[in-house]
Amino acid sequence: MDPIAFVTDPVMQGFLQATTRLAIPIMLAALGGMFAERAGVLNIALEGMMLAGAFTGFATAYASGSLWLGVALGMSAGAVIGLVLAFYTVKLTSNQVVVGIAINLMMIGATSYAFRAIFGPGTDAPRVTPFPPVNIPILADIPILGPLFFQQGVLVYAAFVLIPLSWIVMSRMSAGMAITAVGEHPEAAETLGISVARVRTLCLVASGLIAGLGGAFLSLSATGLFLDNMTAGRGYIALAILLLGRRNPWGIAAAAALFGGADAFQLRGQGFGSGIPYQFLVMLPYILTIVVLIGFAGKGRDPAALGRPFQRNRAE
Amino acid sequence: MTSAIGDGPAPLDLSGITVRFGSFTANDAVDFSVGRGEIHALLGENGAGKTTLMRVVAGLIIPQEGTIRIDGRPVRLASPLDAAAEGIGMVHQHFMLISTLTVAQNVCVGIAKAGRVFPDLAKVARDLEEIGARYGLQVDPHALVGSLSVASRQRVEIVKALYRGARILVLDEPTAVLAPQEVDGLFRVLRMLAEAGTAIVFISHKLGEVMALSHRVSVLRHGRLVATKPTADTNPAELARLMIGEDLVLPTVDGAHTPGQVAIETRGVSLRDELGVTRLSDVSLAARSGEIVGVAGVDGNGQQQLAEILAGLQAPAAGAVIMASPSGPVDVSRSGPGRRIALGLAHIPEDRHHTALVDMSIADNAVLDSIDRPPLARRGFLAHRAIRAFATRLIAANDVRCTGPEQGVMTLSGGNQQKVVLGRALAHDPRVIVAVQPTRGLDLGATAFVHRQLLAEREKGAAIVLVSTELDEVLALSDRIVVMFAGRIVGAMSRAEVTLERLGAMMTGQAA
Numbered sequence: 001m002d003p004i005a006f007v008t009d010p011v012m013q014g015f016l017q018a019t020t021r022l023a024i025p026i027m028l029a030a031l032g033g034m035f036a037e038r039a040g041v042l043n044i045a046l047e048g049m050m051l052a053g054a055f056t057g058f059a060t061a062y063a064s065g066s067l068w069l070g071v072a073l074g075m076s077a078g079a080v081i082g083l084v085l086a087f088y089t090v091k092l093t094s095n096q097v098v099v100g101i102a103i104n105l106m107m108i109g110a111t112s113y114a115f116r117a118i119f120g121p122g123t124d125a126p127r128v129t130p131f132p133p134v135n136i137p138i139l140a141d142i143p144i145l146g147p148l149f150f151q152q153g154v155l156v157y158a159a160f161v162l163i164p165l166s167w168i169v170m171s172r173m174s175a176g177m178a179i180t181a182v183g184e185h186p187e188a189a190e191t192l193g194i195s196v197a198r199v200r201t202l203c204l205v206a207s208g209l210i211a212g213l214g215g216a217f218l219s220l221s222a223t224g225l226f227l228d229n230m231t232a233g234r235g236y237i238a239l240a241i242l243l244l245g246r247r248n249p250w251g252i253a254a255a256a257a258l259f260g261g262a263d264a265f266q267l268r269g270q271g272f273g274s275g276i277p278y279q280f281l282v283m284l285p286y287i288l289t290i291v292v293l294i295g296f297a298g299k300g301r302d303p304a305a306l307g308r309p310f311q312r313n314r315a316e
Numbered sequence: 317m318t319s320a321i322g323d324g325p326a327p328l329d330l331s332g333i334t335v336r337f338g339s340f341t342a343n344d345a346v347d348f349s350v351g352r353g354e355i356h357a358l359l360g361e362n363g364a365g366k367t368t369l370m371r372v373v374a375g376l377i378i379p380q381e382g383t384i385r386i387d388g389r390p391v392r393l394a395s396p397l398d399a400a401a402e403g404i405g406m407v408h409q410h411f412m413l414i415s416t417l418t419v420a421q422n423v424c425v426g427i428a429k430a431g432r433v434f435p436d437l438a439k440v441a442r443d444l445e446e447i448g449a450r451y452g453l454q455v456d457p458h459a460l461v462g463s464l465s466v467a468s469r470q471r472v473e474i475v476k477a478l479y480r481g482a483r484i485l486v487l488d489e490p491t492a493v494l495a496p497q498e499v500d501g502l503f504r505v506l507r508m509l510a511e512a513g514t515a516i517v518f519i520s521h522k523l524g525e526v527m528a529l530s531h532r533v534s535v536l537r538h539g540r541l542v543a544t545k546p547t548a549d550t551n552p553a554e555l556a557r558l559m560i561g562e563d564l565v566l567p568t569v570d571g572a573h574t575p576g577q578v579a580i581e582t583r584g585v586s587l588r589d590e591l592g593v594t595r596l597s598d599v600s601l602a603a604r605s606g607e608i609v610g611v612a613g614v615d616g617n618g619q620q621q622l623a624e625i626l627a628g629l630q631a632p633a634a635g636a637v638i639m640a641s642p643s644g645p646v647d648v649s650r651s652g653p654g655r656r657i658a659l660g661l662a663h664i665p666e667d668r669h670h671t672a673l674v675d676m677s678i679a680d681n682a683v684l685d686s687i688d689r690p691p692l693a694r695r696g697f698l699a700h701r702a703i704r705a706f707a708t709r710l711i712a713a714n715d716v717r718c719t720g721p722e723q724g725v726m727t728l729s730g731g732n733q734q735k736v737v738l739g740r741a742l743a744h745d746p747r748v749i750v751a752v753q754p755t756r757g758l759d760l761g762a763t764a765f766v767h768r769q770l771l772a773e774r775e776k777g778a779a780i781v782l783v784s785t786e787l788d789e790v791l792a793l794s795d796r797i798v799v800m801f802a803g804r805i806v807g808a809m810s811r812a813e814v815t816l817e818r819l820g821a822m823m824t825g826q827a828a
Contacts, residue, residue, distance in 0.1 A: 188412035
């Protein structure tokens with residue numbers, strides 16, 4: 001096949017666009033997770049944060065007619081969960097894994113219940129018109145890169161901006177140094193005049209805002225609907241993507257793109273009638289993630305204080 | 317009050333400081349001051365309350381009673397930030413550095429001096445170079461702290477305190493992690509700082525260093541201040557007496573040395589850690605029955621890993637570990653601790669809290685390594701009466717101060733915990749003993765006990781590998797000494813050949 005014809009083929013175009021669309025929510029959740037983990041808090045609640053963002057975003061946009069208000073409140077819902085998580089894990093120094101899982105389980109029930117309470121149990125799914133794709137002039141016509149990056153909804157562009165922004169925060173700003181200090185050596189951070197509790201709480205709020213945006217992306221940009229448990233484990237996959245990307249924004253973007261590509265590929269594989277049972281195709285992105293994780297095993301290094309609650313003024 | 321050196325009110329003056337943890341009084345009405353340009357040593361045994369007192373100064377503990385004055389002005393130090401604002405800089409025993417940040421980032425994180433939002437690291441680097449040039453404290457501002465040696469990290473800590481405007485510098489046991497030559501370097505820096513007007517508190521339990529460095533010395537015992545004297549008016553013997561409250565002579569090995577067969581040896585052992593860094597390369601070491609082989613070296617040069625390989629906690633990447641057995645030498649390189657214990661190995665690990673003791677009763681801990689053997693257990697069931705009897709014997713033989721075998725081991729003092737560990741290790745007449753820092757954190761009384769026990773085992777014919785960063789300990793007990801540097805054995809000598817200069821040169825990798 002002529003290579004130019006291949007990359008401008010509508011099927012290929014669709015595949016590339018879908019790659020980005022599928023990668024973005026996971027990338028956002030992983031980016032949220034990064035802020036929490038770099039500060040030493042294991043944020044299992046990414047799934048719950050996303051679900052809260054997806055539901056609150058949808059319900060707000062449906063009621064107000066404003067997608068942007070939906071995005072704002074969806075992010076806020078994630079932030080509120082970040083505060084709840086901070087209350088338990090930072091203030092009460094509870095087990096971070098247990099609290100995170102509890103939040104996730106609660107959010108599945110809470111969003112499904114609230115959805116029925118507001119929209120009724122009908123079979124007719126309420127819809128909002130999602131963010132339309134906005135083609136960036138000229139850039140959108142570049143083969144491969146165009147459909148990947150420049151023919152997307154506006155939230156995708158917002159997500160793209162967050163990557164360099166997060167990198168600047170972590171590697172160039174005082175805030176990033178303080179976050180690293182808290183995640184590596186909280187006792188030292190305290191002696192340096194950094195409040196471990198404050199930094200961890202703020203990181204969890206940031207984590208919730210970004211993961212909430214990932215959730216709102218699902219309902220307001222990717223679909224225009226809300227479905228029960230519509231995150232379907234993306235918050236957990238984000239934890240793997242976070243590891244794969246070594247808790248670095250650029251790494252996270254690359255890892256999420258890999259997963260999104262595999263996911264887009266298997267969706268198309270189902271459509272083409274390849275003869276492979278679709279259950280196996282659905283497994284593909286997950287298997288790929290596991291295989292790549294094995295390849296990366298032991299190469300990265302966790303923040304030294306990850307998962308370890310910190311208490312001030314312990315008598316020795 | 318004014319101090320012996322400098323004019324005006326003392327930069328730091330503590331009076332009547334009392335700190336209680338529950339029913340335990342860590343500091344009992346302690347008075348302490350340090351003047352401008354003065355080096356004031358704070359001397360005391362482990363647990364005497366030195367570190368508690370300095371945590372008060374650092375704003376990490378708020379005392380129940382007492383007054384802190386800075387330049388004569390009463391202050392309240394409720395947080396490390398308060399202490400830093402008053403010009404107090406701490407160099408903690410366990411460094412307060414973030415290993416994944418650079419030197420420049422470490423010194424400016426948390427404060428706005430280099431810019432509130434975007435810190436100007438180039439400017440920080442220039443400031444550090446200026447401080448370095450003034451006091452002989454060279455550090456590379458752009459190096460990752462995790463890649464630095466222990467001595468460099470300590471320099472970073474001092475530079476960090478100065479960069480943050482410290483006029484009062486507190487160093488908590490700063491020489492514990494240094495080789496002799498590095499100690500000299502540190503002392504030069506501290507003298508220079510004092511001449512420039514810095515008030516320095518030097519915490520130590522090493523008498524020689526206190527005598528060499530300080531202008532005044534204060535001695536703490538059981539949380540009370542027992543004396544403050546100009547250093548010129550006292551001597552090591554008097555300080556030792558003040559510190560422990562009695563005359564105490566530590567035992568030393570006697571010259572007679574008739575070693576028997578090789579009981580354990582490593583042949584060309586190498587080890588790499590999980591990050592691929594070589595920790596041991598081509599280490600061959602043999603210990604014979606009836607001798608103590610001291611492994612000296614600055615902390616972190618592979619001694620810990622060698623001990624773990626001897627004890628069977630790690631398998632070497634290359635090389636072999638051989639143990640003697642009744643049927644001749646056995647290669648145990650791939651065997652775990654269980655098989656080695658059966659062959660007569662006893663291990664006294666470095667960190668008794670994490671690797672030696674479990675939060676259970678003394679009795680349960682005493683039998684942990686032999687719980688599958690009669691008479692302590694029969695067909696998998698615990699024989700409680702036998703366990704209790706065994707523990708009672710262990711408590712009596714090792715002078716463990718406790719309420720009985722049922723007392724929780726974590727409620728014992730450090731010295732008594734170590735006696736339980738030692739008693740357990742020695743209960744089955746070991747043929748090989750691997751002792752790692754066996755007296756770390758113990759007071760002199762408990763240290764003397766541990767030393768006597770090890771010497772008694774030597775008399776009984778055990779082969780003992782003693783890993784210690786305390787040179788005094790290695791020198792007092794060893795028949796032979798090997799020195800480790802950067803994962804290699806860089807020198808071996810008999811007791812008669814040892815000089816402190818040679819040892820020091822080997823420990824810093826300067827001589828073979």
